[in-house]
Amino acid sequence: MELTLSIPALLFPAISLSMLAYNARYLAIAALIRQLHKQYQEKASRGLGIQVRQLERRLKIIKNMQAVAILSFLFSAITMFLIYIEQHLIAVWVFGMALILLIISLGLLIREIQISVEALEHHLSDLEQRNEL
Numbered sequence: 001m002e003l004t005l006s007i008p009a010l011l012f013p014a015i016s017l018s019m020l021a022y023n024a025r026y027l028a029i030a031a032l033i034r035q036l037h038k039q040y041q042e043k044a045s046r047g048l049g050i051q052v053r054q055l056e057r058r059l060k061i062i063k064n065m066q067a068v069a070i071l072s073f074l075f076s077a078i079t080m081f082l083i084y085i086e087q088h089l090i091a092v093w094v095f096g097m098a099l100i101l102l103i104i105s106l107g108l109l110i111r112e113i114q115i116s117v118e119a120l121e122h123h124l125s126d127l128e129q130r131n132e133l
Contacts, residue, residue, distance in 0.1 A: 003088060008079040008095050015073045015102065018109075019066060025112070026062045029055055054119050058112050065108040072101035 033055050040048045075098035082091035 003079070003083060003092050003095060005080055005083050008076040008083070008098065011072070011076045011098060011102065015069055015076065018102075018105065019069050019073075022062055022066050022069065022109070026059070026066070029059055029062065033059070051119070054115060058115050061108050061112040061115070065105050065112065068101050068105040068108065072098045072105060075101060 033052060036048055036052050036055070040052065075094050079091050079095040079098060082088070082094060
């Protein structure tokens, strides 16, 4: 298979859209952390502290997702430059790294979603317990 300029260019929209989605997740979590922090200052509780720690974990994962996606984007651009200067063997390896970085970013997204779902399940079980009383 020959690597042409159009192949790494296909990753540009995918990576850009994923970075937008990651940024939206970041902004939502940042707003929630600010809200919980305010609540915690008004009335400290163990439950709020646990929620803040979970959100901190998610925030770190999102930061890593964004960093890896940016590296993938950068490697795709470098691949296009290497193809342009006719360094095809190096371009193939750099493009492979771009794909691996994108896969890592998506793997981190899966983990962040799992943590998010666990938190929501905790809230749902809490609601169910309160309804039984």
